[in-house]
Each structure stands twice: as structure tokens, then as C-alpha cells.
Amino acid sequence: MKISEIFKKRDKGISFEFFPPKTEEGKKQLLTVAKELSTFDPMYASVTYGAGGTTQERTRDVLYMLKEETGLTLMSHLTCIGATAESMDSLLNDYKEHGIDNILALRGDPPPDVPDFDPTKGEFSYAVDLVKFIKKYDYFSISVAVYPEVHQEATSAEADLEYAKQKIDAGADFGISQMFFDSRYFLDFLDRAYKKGINIPILPGIMPITDLNKIRKFASFCKATIPKEVEDRMSGILDKPDEMQRVGIDLAVQQCEDLLDNGVKYLHFYTMNKSEVVIKIIEALKERLG
Ligand code: FAD
Numbered sequence: 150m151k152i153s154e155i156f157k158k159r160d161k162g163i164s165f166e167f168f169p170p171k172t173e174e175g176k177k178q179l180l181t182v183a184k185e186l187s188t189f190d191p192m193y194a195s196v197t198y199g200a201g202g203t204t205q206e207r208t209r210d211v212l213y214m215l216k217e218e219t220g221l222t223l224m225s226h227l228t229c230i231g232a233t234a235e236s237m238d239s240l241l242n243d244y245k246e247h248g249i250d251n252i253l254a255l256r257g258d259p260p261p262d263v264p265d266f267d268p269t270k271g272e273f274s275y276a277v278d279l280v281k282f283i284k285k286y287d288y289f290s291i292s293v294a295v296y297p298e299v300h301q302e303a304t305s306a307e308a309d310l311e312y313a314k315q316k317i318d319a320g321a322d323f324g325i326s327q328m329f330f331d332s333r334y335f336l337d338f339l340d341r342a343y344k345k346g347i348n349i350p351i352l353p354g355i356m357p358i359t360d361l362n363k364i365r366k367f368a369s370f371c372k373a374t375i376p377k378e379v380e381d382r383m384s385g386i387l388d389k390p391d392e393m394q395r396v397g398i399d400l401a402v403q404q405c406e407d408l409l410d411n412g413v414k415y416l417h418f419y420t421m422n423k424s425e426v427v428i429k430i431i432e433a434l435k436e437r438l439g
Contacts, residue, residue, distance in 0.1 A: 150222045151290035152251045153322035155192045156350055161439055162192040163431065164352065164417045169196055169207035175422070176211065180218055182424040187219050189431055192415070193251060195224040200257030201231045205240065212249050224292065225249055228257030229273035229282075237273075237282060245288055253292045253325065254279040254316070277316040284320040293317060295324040295351060297338040301372045306341075314345055323349050325417050328356035330368075330400075331376045332407045339413075352417040353408055357401040357426050359394045361387060398426055402433040409437050 155162070165186050170176050183194060194215065198208045212223050225244060229237065244252070256276040259266040273279055276293055283289050293316045296309060303309035317324065324347075329335050335353050342351060358364045361375075361383045368375050379400060386392045405416055416438075418427050431438065 150250070151322075152193050152222065152224060152292070153290040155222065156323065159192060161414045163189065163415070163438060164192050165194045165427065166354075166417065166419050167194060167196050167211070167422050169198075169204050169211045170422065171207070176214065179211065179422050180214060182420070182422055183215055183219050183221060185424045186420070186427065187221050189428075191221065193222040193224050194219075195226060195251075195253060198226040198228055198255075200228045201260060202228070202236065209240070209243065212244075213247055216247060216249065222251070223249055224251035224253055224290075226253040226255060227279065227283075228255045229271075229276065229279040230257035230259065230268050231271050233272050234282065237279070241283065241286060241289070245286065250288060251290045251292070252283055253294070254283055254321070255294055275312070275316070277312070277319050280316050280319040280321055290322050291320055292323045292325055293321040294327065295338065295342070296327045296371075297329045297334040297353075298327070298372055298374060300327075301370065310341055310345055313342070314347055317347055317349055321349060324351040326351060326354045327371055327373065328354045328368075328419060329373050330356075330358070330379055330404070331374055332404055332411070334374070335408065335413075336411050350415060352415045353413060354417050354419060355401060355405060355430075356419040357430060358383065358397040359421075359426055360390075361393065394426060398429045398433075401426075401430050405430065405434055406437070409434070 167179055170179055196208050196211050198204055212225055215221055215223055254276050259268055268274060280291055283291055295313050299306045299309045326335060339351060382396050383393060420427050
């Protein structure tokens with residue numbers, strides 16, 4: 150089912166993000182996790198896609214497995230950096246044949262080992278080009294990524310928002326945000342987006358912190374601020390994974406409550422292919438999520 154249709158019917162909801170496992174065992178585990186999480190009636194589940202098409206096969210396999218084995222509405226992430234129109238056509242036609250009708254259209258990150266890589270040298274330069282390309286099919290519901298704390302390569306917050314608006318105007322039905330840990334960034338972003346005439350649903354990307362060191366690395370790459378409260382509560386328990394998980398769940402619940410209190414209707418969870426933490430968060434929010 151197209152996610153654009155789901156938004157018309159639901160005024161609240163959650164979604165889950167998975168990544169394609171590298172092994173058969175990982176795939177089996179993911180299926181168990183997806184089945185468990187599907188009992189919470191999510192709007193959809195999405196599967197990530199490596200920049201440069203590195204996970205194309207695995208992403209597709211996982212989507213088709215979940216399509217066959219679960220009742221989930223599914224969305225494929227799709228990156229266009231380094232892709233050709235021919236390869237995109239081939240994949241999109243395949244998705245169409247298999248009833249995968251939702252795509253998160255992304256540019257993808259330049260390869261880290263090629264310092265002077267120029268993303269504009271290929272057939273697709275930016276996510277907006279992919280949105281326009283997918284739109285021609287008149288089949289897919291399309292989403293795009295947005296950045297409450299501004300994309301790491303952007304020259305300014307204004308320019309980043311202007312480019313976000315361009316890809317939304319090209320045909321995106323909804324947006325999903327980069328992870329953030331201080332709700333003010335997301336709420337300010339919504340405010341700026343609204344003033345700029347963006348009126349599609351924008352889902353906050355919720356990343357529960359269960360390993361602060363890992364999050365510090367990723368947050369420094371994508372320029373997400375780790376608030377003092379998080380550092381204060383977690384830096385003394387780095388060697389106590391159970392305690393860190395408990396605090397991480399607590400912080401995520403607090404973050405979701407803050408967002409819901411401020412009128413946010415939908416929550417997108419980065420699951421890391423695990424169910425326990427996300428289930429605890431959703432259960433704590435049960436009354437609010439309906
Ligand atoms: P774009 O919207 O193209 O923006 C990229 C940069 O270019 C920004 O700085 C923007 O301001 C600038 N820009 C945009 N248009 C123009 C223009 N016309 N002229 C000049 N500058 C411009 N990556 C993966 O590899 N696989 C995934 O599955 C994946 N999933 C993601 C899911 C979410 C929810 C998010 C938030 C990110 C995800 N990413 C994923 C990461 C994403 O690919 C990177 O953040 C990437 O660097 C930018 O992708 P984009 O689609 O936002 O790019």
C-alpha cells in the first residue's frame with residue numbers, strides 16, 4: 150500500500166527502519182524482529198540501501214522476504230550516487246513487479262576513501278534528480294530525508310532548507326529526519342519548514358542510544374548534537390551496557406513524549422534490527438500512540 154494513502158487515514162502512527170543483514174542467520178533474525186514489531190501496527194517498515202548500490206541485492210531480498218512473510222507495508226531506501234538511469238529503471242521495474250510501491254529517495258554519501266569525489270559528475274547529482282526520475286513512473290509513494298541540524302555538507306541552513314523544499318516540490322509525499330537528540334532542533338526545523346511552505350508530514354527519526362560511543366562517532370559524522378543531559382547520564386556508565394540501555398530507553402521515551410506534546414503525530418524508529426529496546430519505548434508510550 151502506498152504510504153501517502155496511509156497518512157490520509159491515520160492521524161498518528163509509528164514506523165520502523167531495518168538494514169539488510171549480511172548473513173542468512175541475520176536475515177532470519179530480522180524476520181523474527183519484523184514479525185514481533187508488526188504486532189504494533191506500524192504504518193510501514195523501511196529497509197536501507199548502501200550508497201553506490203552496495204547493498205542492492207540484499208536490500209531487495211530482504212524487502213521481498215518481508216513482503217512474503219509479514220503483512221508490513223514496505224519502503225525501500227534508494228540512493229542515486231554513482232547510479233545510472235538504466236540501473237535505476239531496472240530496479241524500479243523489479244520493485245513494481247513485486248509490489249514494493251514506496252521509495253525513500255536519497256543521494257547517498259560520497260565514498261569515504263575517495264576524498265575529491267564529486268557527486269555531481271554522475272547521471273544523478275542530488276536526491277531531487279531521483280525524486281523526479283521515480284515520479285515518472287506514477288506508481289511509487291516517495292519520501293525524502295531532511296536534516297533538523299542541517300546536512301553536514303550544506304553551505305547554510307537556509308540553502309539546505311531550500312534544497313529540501315526543491316526535492317519535496319518535485320514530488321515527495323513525506324519526509325524523514327536525520328537522528329537528533331534534542332527535540333528543539335526538530336521542532337525548530339518544522340517551524341522553519343512550515344514558514345517556507347512545506348506542508349507534507351515530516352517524521353522525526355528516533356535513534357535510541359544504547360551505546361554512547363557508537364552514537365558519538367555517527368553523531369560527529371552527521372553533525373547531530375549530543376545534549377549535556379545525555380552525556381551527564383551516560384558517560385559514567387559506558388562499561389555497563391544494561392544500565393546504558395535502560396537510560397537510553399528512558400531518554401528516548403522522554404524525547405518521544407516531548408515531540409508528541411508538541412504536536413508531532415508520527416514517529417520513525419531506527420531499530421538497528423533489534424526489537425527489545427523499541428518495544429520497551431513503544432510500550433511506555435502506549436497511551437499516547439493509541
Ligand atoms: P540531497 O538532498 O541531495 O542533499 C545532499 C547535500 O547537497 C545537502 O548538503 C544539500 O543541502 C545539498 N544539495 C541538495 N540539492 C542541491 C543542489 N541542487 N545544489 C547544490 N547543493 C544541493 N544513506 C544511505 O547510503 N543509505 C540509506 O539507506 C540511507 N537512509 C537514510 C535515511 C534517512 C531518514 C536519512 C536522514 C539519511 C539516510 N541516508 C542513507 C544518508 C544520506 O544518504 C546522506 O545524508 C546523504 O549525504 C545525503 O542524502 P540526501 O538524499 O539528503 O541528499
